[in-house]
Amino acid sequence: MNYPGKGLVEGLAVTARNFVGSYFYKDRLTTVQYPEERIQTPENSRTFPFLVFDESPDKPRCTACKICEVECPPKCIYIVMDRDDKGKPLQRPKAFDIDISVCMQCQICVEVCPFESIKMDNDYEKSKYGRFNDLVQRLPDLLKSNDYYRQIKPVKAAEVDAKLKAEAEAKAAKKAAAVAAAAAKAAATPPAGSAT
Amino acid sequence: MIAAPSTIPAGGAITTQLLEISIGPQHPSTHGVFRMDVVLDGEVVRALKPVVGYLHRNHEQLAEKMSWLGSMPYTDRLDYFNSMSNNWAYALAVEKLAGIKVPERAEYIRVIMAELSRLQNHASAIGFLLQDCGAWGTPLLYAFKEREKILDFFETVSGSRMMCNYFRFGGVRVDLNDEMLAMARKIVAEFPKFLDEFEKLMTTNEVVLARCQRVGILPKELAIAGSISGPVARASGVEYDIRKVDKYGVYGQLEFGVPVGAVGDVYDRYYIRVLEMRESVKILQQVLRDIPAGPVQAVEVKLRGFKIPAGDGYGRVEGAKGELGFYLVSEGGPKPYRYHIRPPSFINLTVLEDMCVGHKVADAIIILGSIDIVLGEVDR
Ligand code: SF4
Ligand code: SF4
Numbered sequence: 001m002n003y004p005g006k007g008l009v010e011g012l013a014v015t016a017r018n019f020v021g022s023y024f025y026k027d028r029l030t031t032v033q034y035p036e037e038r039i040q041t042p043e044n045s046r047t048f049p050f051l052v053f054d055e056s057p058d059k060p061r062c063t064a065c066k067i068c069e070v071e072c073p074p075k076c077i078y079i080v081m082d083r084d085d086k087g088k089p090l091q092r093p094k095a096f097d098i099d100i101s102v103c104m105q106c107q108i109c110v111e112v113c114p115f116e117s118i119k120m121d122n123d124y125e126k127s128k129y130g131r132f133n134d135l136v137q138r139l140p141d142l143l144k145s146n147d148y149y150r151q152i153k154p155v156k157a158a159e160v161d162a163k164l165k166a167e168a169e170a171k172a173a174k175k176a177a178a179v180a181a182a183a184a185k186a187a188a189t190p191p192a193g194s195a196t
Numbered sequence: 197m198i199a200a201p202s203t204i205p206a207g208g209a210i211t212t213q214l215l216e217i218s219i220g221p222q223h224p225s226t227h228g229v230f231r232m233d234v235v236l237d238g239e240v241v242r243a244l245k246p247v248v249g250y251l252h253r254n255h256e257q258l259a260e261k262m263s264w265l266g267s268m269p270y271t272d273r274l275d276y277f278n279s280m281s282n283n284w285a286y287a288l289a290v291e292k293l294a295g296i297k298v299p300e301r302a303e304y305i306r307v308i309m310a311e312l313s314r315l316q317n318h319a320s321a322i323g324f325l326l327q328d329c330g331a332w333g334t335p336l337l338y339a340f341k342e343r344e345k346i347l348d349f350f351e352t353v354s355g356s357r358m359m360c361n362y363f364r365f366g367g368v369r370v371d372l373n374d375e376m377l378a379m380a381r382k383i384v385a386e387f388p389k390f391l392d393e394f395e396k397l398m399t400t401n402e403v404v405l406a407r408c409q410r411v412g413i414l415p416k417e418l419a420i421a422g423s424i425s426g427p428v429a430r431a432s433g434v435e436y437d438i439r440k441v442d443k444y445g446v447y448g449q450l451e452f453g454v455p456v457g458a459v460g461d462v463y464d465r466y467y468i469r470v471l472e473m474r475e476s477v478k479i480l481q482q483v484l485r486d487i488p489a490g491p492v493q494a495v496e497v498k499l500r501g502f503k504i505p506a507g508d509g510y511g512r513v514e515g516a517k518g519e520l521g522f523y524l525v526s527e528g529g530p531k532p533y534r535y536h537i538r539p540p541s542f543i544n545l546t547v548l549e550d551m552c553v554g555h556k557v558a559d560a561i562i563i564l565g566s567i568d569i570v571l572g573e574v575d576r
Binding site: 013 | 268269273352
């Protein structure tokens with residue numbers, strides 16, 4: 001059947017069906033009342049980076065190797081290595097700043113870090129009143145525990161934990177083997193040792 | 197069918213005067229910070245000059261100061277509706293230059309991502325077009341409802357809804373697990389329902405026909421001469437689709453058609469997108485059925501200190517808006533010596549004046565909408 005205005009009438013029928021349907025079917029109602037209701041973010045979702053520490057915040061995993069500082073495309077990371085009184089590097093950051101007004105959430109720092117130390121957060125409520133310094137995240141703001149990481153990204157954190165554990169075990173085994181080898185060597189050549 | 201009057205005879209009883217006005221750069225119907233300098237005779241456009249550059253971010257120069265990988269996230273920000281296909285074009289250019297082979301599963305995942313991007317881009321493009329016609333909100337929000345599902349999928353896979361940064365040289369960053377594949381299958385299964393509904397709303401709507409038919413005709417010869425690509429060219433009857441021509445990725449093994457228009461008016465550009473979405477759904481069904489198991493990243497590619505042998509290469513994909521190409525020159529170092537983008541929106545914009553002259557100023561708005569530009573890509 002064809003009559004003038006058929007397209008208009010059919011279009012209006014579609015609109016009406018959607019409008020009325022939104023009272024009855026949940027999938028037609030797609031919005032969420034934000035501050036009261038929240039959508040669970042998926043595991044992979046990412047906002048800004050944070051630094052992981054294992055036992056206490058003064059022992060971060062980060063060794064201040066500055067790889068992420070170099071690789072970050074907009075160069076929003078700033079790192080200073082901590083040194084002791086004699087100027088010997090302590091393999092940990094004294095300052096670690098990320099300017100999140102510049103950070104573009106690209107995750108490249110996470111991918112290049114060899115120590116599993118920097119990870120992406122999924123906290124999206126980072127608005128601040130101040131325009132300049134408030135958006136620079138300093139070391140204390142960035143440090144978060146591994147438990148927090150496990151909580152926001154359970155699957156990935158488990159993978160990282162397993163990897164770090166395997167690495168630590170391999171290292172321990174290697175050390176033990178080296179000690180044993182040294183001991184065996186010492187046992188095998190006692191005269192040389194006693195002669196000197 | 198209602199015939200739309202395309203021109204008003206000039207020089208009638210009333211003597212008129214030409215008036216030059218500026219539309220934009222903050223006009224809601226210019227799709228971003230884009231300005232049109234229009235010379236009007238009454239309501240009829242006599243000349244039109246597109247003015248671009250308000251969103252220039254120095255993308256190409258920045259990329260020449262950055263590692264090869266470093267500019268991957270920046271490509272997301274070109275055409276921010278289609279970060280996945282932008283990533284692909286760049287990755288393709290680098291892979292060509294460095295001679296990297298991509299594992300099969302990664303190729304399939306790339307097709308899934310690119311076609312889903314096309315779906316959501318076309319859905320919102322026609323939504324915006326109809327919004328420009330005066331269908332305030334309704335079609336656009338229906339399209340956005342569908343787009344939302346695809347963006348949720350992108351977030352689940354890549355971590356971000358729009359700035360995906362998902363492709364890597366020689367593969368993709370994250371493998372799709374079974375849940376993600378199920379999610380994609382659900383989106384693809386539901387999409388035709390949305391298309392049917394949308395078509396019922398719009399395709400035969402008398403107001404849409406009156407506004408869009410025989411408005412802004414782009415002749416086939418001009419489309420070819422202006423190197424117009426993508427849906428705009430195909431609507432004018434140019435049968436040119438890089439997925440068919442280059443057969444990059446696994447497109448050579450897939451079955452799909454390339455719809456072409458006959459008239460090349462705004463209505464054809466609307467309808468060609470609907471048809472392309474139907475083809476994309478077909479592609480997605482095949483890919484999601486056949487996706488093989490295996491690795492998603494070529495092992496030989498390092499993230500850091502990645503160097504490319506000296507030479508130059510051009511990688512291009514059929515993006516949702518047209519031919520998106522990256523021309524790269526390497527000196528063998530860790531960063532590109534020259535990095536040039538061929539942005540489809542920018543080149544498609546060059547025929548705007550030819551399409552608009554002789555039409556009313558309100559038609560110029562929908563003609564612009566039918567080209568489907570994104571200013572992030574026009575200005576770079
Ligand atoms: S976060 Fe990782 S890459 Fe960055 S300085 Fe620390 S250890 Fe190095
Ligand atoms: S997410 Fe990207 S932009 Fe942000 S700090 Fe890391 S590398 Fe830099």
